[in-house]
Amino acid sequence: xxxxxxxxxxxxxxxxxxxxxxAGFEVALGSRDESRAIEVADSLISKNQNLVGSITGLSNSxxxxxxxxxxxxxVPWSGHNNTLxxxxxxxxxxxxxxxxxxxxDGNPRKVAMPPEGSATEAAQAILGPxxxxxxxxxxxxxxxxxxxEKKINCDILVCGNNLDARLDTIKLLKNLEVEAYNxxxxxxxxxxxxxxxxxxxxxxxxxxxxxxxxxxxWPPEE
Numbered sequence: 001x002x003x004x005x006x007x008x009x010x011x012x013x014x015x016x017x018x019x020x021x022x023a024g025f026e027v028a029l030g031s032r033d034e035s036r037a038i039e040v041a042d043s044l045i046s047k048n049q050n051l052v053g054s055i056t057g058l059s060n061s062x063x064x065x066x067x068x069x070x071x072x073x074x075v076p077w078s079g080h081n082n083t084l085x086x087x088x089x090x091x092x093x094x095x096x097x098x099x100x101x102x103x104x105d106g107n108p109r110k111v112a113m114p115p116e117g118s119a120t121e122a123a124q125a126i127l128g129p130x131x132x133x134x135x136x137x138x139x140x141x142x143x144x145x146x147x148x149e150k151k152i153n154c155d156i157l158v159c160g161n162n163l164d165a166r167l168d169t170i171k172l173l174k175n176l177e178v179e180a181y182n183x184x185x186x187x188x189x190x191x192x193x194x195x196x197x198x199x200x201x202x203x204x205x206x207x208x209x210x211x212x213x214x215x216x217x218w219p220p221e222e
Contacts, residue, residue: 003172004028004063006087007075009040012099015145016072016137018044021053022148023175028056030063032083037063048148064090070097070172072137073123077102080119084126091131095165097172098123099137101196109201111194120189124161132165134158135189136173136180138196141203141212154214156180159188181217 003020005013008029017027021044031037037057044055056066064071064087071094075083080100100119104110116122120135127133136158144150156173158180160166166182173180183192195215203211 002026002028002066002068003070003072004030004058004067005072005074006030006060006063006083007073008063009036010074010076011142012137012145013072013074014040014044015142016074017041017055018048018051018148019145019152019176021048021051021055024052025175026054026056028058028063028066030058030060032060034059034062060087061090064094067094069093070095070169073098073100075100077119078105081122081126084123088127088131091127095132095134095168096123096127097134097136097169099135101138101193103197109197109204111197113190113193117187118189118193120159120193121186124186132160132162133186134160134162134165134169135186135192136169138189138192139199139215141214143212144214152176152178152214153212154178155217157183157188157192157215159183159186159192161186179217
């Protein structure tokens with residue numbers, strides 16, 4: 001299966017590319033700077049020779065054309081809305097999986113939600129009702145993603161207004177050997193995205209003996 005990651009040259013994008021390639025996917029890293037995407041893809045492949053799938057660097061438009069269905073959107077919040085406006089016309093018949101968190105500029109321990117309520121809702125407002133937007137992967141450490149020897153240590157909460165797109169995204173994420181849960185419509189992203197700066201604060205604290213922690217849905221013991 002083919003998928004694309006727009007903003008794939010950043011830490012989250014690179015980590016997800018590795019994880020999906022490990023699972024056998026053909027992954028396209030999309031960037032405004034195609035040469036940068038090629039450089040990053042080649043570096044990931046050279047450092048990870050045992051990947052089952054592949055990683056290719058392309059321009060944003062080429063990456064979107066490459067994917068079978070899913071476009072993972074992993075750009076910095078500062079470029080979120082402008083980039084979506086640029087690629088909107090290319091996304092027919094695709095599902096956009098928005099992993100962006102609107103962190104406060106200069107302070108990753110605080111969130112600065114847009115007027116729409118969340119980055120996920122802002123994306124849906126820009127793209128319109130015909131392009132499904134799913135919010136997911138907000139609370140996964142980039143450090144964990146980039147170290148393939150480590151198991152992803154958290155669950156994934158998935159939200160969006162299109163139920164079929166949510167369920168399809170959950171199936172996609174299970175290829176990463178994680179549990180993924182249906183967290184409801186796009187308004188749930190207001191909570192999910194806001195968890196990220198809390199996790200960052202905890203993980204940065206000298207009072208805890210760990211870093212890169214995520215969240216886990218823990219069922220009661222019988």
